[in-house]
Amino acid sequence: MFGLTGVVTLIAVGAGPATAGGRGTDLRTQTQVSAGTLAADDSGRAPAWDSGQPRDGTDGPAGTRTEPRTTTVPCDADRLVAAIDRANRTGGGLLRLASNCAYALTDHRRGSGLPPITQSVTVVGDRTTVARAPGTEPFRIATVAAGGRLTLDGLTLRGGHSAPDTDGGALLVRPGGTATVTHSAIVDNTGGRDGGGIANLGKVTIKNSAIARNDAERLGGGLHNTNSATVTTSRIADNTTTTDGGAGIASIAGELLVHDSTISGNSTALTGAAGIGIGPGSAATVTHSRITDNTAAEEGGGLFTIGSRVTLRHVVVARNHANIHGGGLYLIDDSEILIDDSVIADNTAEGDGGGFHNDSGTVTARRTFVKANRAVGADSRAGGVYNTGDGDVTLVKSRVTRNVSTLRPGGILNDAGEVTLDRTRVADNRPTNCRNVPGC
Secondary structure, rough: OOOOOHHHHHHOOOOOOEEEEOOOHHHHHHHHHHHHHOOOOOOOOHHHOOOOOOOOOOOOOOOOEOOOOOOOOOOOOHHHHHHHHHHOOOOOOOEEEEOOEEEEEOOOOOOOOOOOEEEEEEEEEEEEEEEEEOOOOOEEEEOOOOOEEEEEEEEEEOOOOOOOOOOOOEEEEEEOOOOEEEOEEEEEEEEEOOOOOOEEEEEEEEOEEEEEOOOEOOOOEEEEEEEEEEEEEEEEOOOOEOOOOOEEEOOOOOOOEEEEEEEEEEEOOOOOOOOEEEOOEEEEEEEEEEEEEEEEOOHHHHHOEEEOOOEEEEEEOOEEOOOOOOEEEEEEEOOOEEEEEEEOOOOOOOOOOOOHHHHHOEEEOOOEEOOEEEOOOOOOEEEEEEEEOOEEEEEEEEEOOOOOOOOOEEEEEOEEEEEEEEEEEEEEOOOOOOOOOOOO
């Protein structure tokens, strides 16, 4: 089934940051010296968690909430590891990292460079990077355990590489865990199995962030989701997969919400589903977003859905390419897709269905333009819409225009199934407009 223009402003990695290398000691020994290391910050003052405030986040028996315990972590990777250990032991906290610093992790604990998050921990940076140091053995940057809640704000996670057959190159969210990534970048990470950037088995929210240039061996070059994922005002760009699909996002048996975001420039090496891949038992809603310039080695350049329910509202699906069918969209195995107020344009396929290819699914498109798509292979048909496998396509108040294919028809081909036109215009397609479509 299932491979950065504009990212610089989101990454905000300052030029020439200081480097916080590890001291070469095993992380298991670093926790033993954390009390002495963190007894005072660089000014000699006690950290916030030793300031007399209760450690459960309340101010006493009345249970009134207080601000999270806050500590400033110097530009030192060992101090960061120790600070997270302390936050886990004392009910959570807020860690402020050094500006323009690169915390270079040299060792790992159970596959993660940072200690697994078991409490509510917020990590705030300012043009700050947390990275796996070059030349170290493979490990991801962070893991959120069951019950843990991690917030990343103003950080770049770079260079993580989960071990073979393990998930989450930069971040793994386990079942029962929660992660929020805001004003941050997840870049240049590699997943040994699923989730080159992030593998989510719990709940993840991505806001005002970039997930770019990550690679997964199998599914989800940028993001792999099997539970609940929300992407808002973000960019998922230039991610790849090696053996399977969902290069930008793969969502399998989970719920995916994408709003006001761009899925662009992602590619698969061997299979389909370059931009977004939605697997069996999943539900996905994409609104006010762009799925553009993605390339699939097989079907589904922009979006591939199999046995799932998808809604697109105010979405542009443009300039995607599939080496086989469905340059823009590809549906199979009783998938259902509702497309409202959207544009499917300038996509290409080497096989059939430049705009979209429906095989045994149900498509309802309302107030949608399917235009200037192309099916360009030697035997390709239906530059606009291809329907087969007893699929159902209903076009309401829509336009199918200026699509082109090598063989007839250029607009809509109903090979097997039913296509219904309701106040829809089909015109100016080449070589012809339709075949087996009543009213066309």
